[in-house]
Amino acid sequence: MGHVLHTERLNLTLIEDVEARELADGINRKGLRWGPGYPLGSTLLRAELTLAAAAQERPLGPFGAYQVFRRADRRVIGDVGFMGPPDATGAVSVGCAIIADERRRGYATEALTALLAWAREQPGLTCVLADTSRSNVAAQRLLERVGLRRVGEDGELLYYML
Secondary structure, three states, rough: OOOEEEEEOOEEEEOOOOHHHHHHOOOOOOEEOOOOOOOHHHHHHHHHHHHHHHHOOOOHHHHHHEEEEEEOOOOOEEEEEEEOOOOOEEEEEEEEEEEEHHHHOOHHHHHHHHHHHHHOOOOOOOOOEEEOOOHHHHHHHHHHHHHOOOEEOOOEEEEEOO
16 A cells, blocks of 8 residues: 555545546546545646656655545545645645535645645655635635645735745
8 A cells, every 4th residue: 555644534545656547537446435526626637747747757756646535434535735746945835625515624624734744754845835716715724724824926826835
């Protein structure tokens, strides 16, 4: 089994190349139960990013995307992850998405908090970046709740950093 992070209610399981291909193709060979609306658009984008990096022989490794798996009912309810390993300055970008039926229950906060705790232990990492739209107040609150601060804006986009 690949890289897994555990929280009180969730398992965050790294999406490896094979799973990324299957997600992109809408296949669920692992037999996990997908919540309604999963995979999300962001899941498919993260799967494509994982595949593109592998094709360029620059796999994302643990700085890729993770499926958010709720242990209580053995269901995948979203994804959380990085947009790749730290860049030359030591910065990484993060994102998180939970299916509509499971929002406002603390899952995004729990998942992103665990991912950030893992990131803090990684050598060479200097900061974590994120962005969201001005209209996505829930995402703004999530980023602030897990410790990121707003550091800039550009039109509709707001930028955050830890």
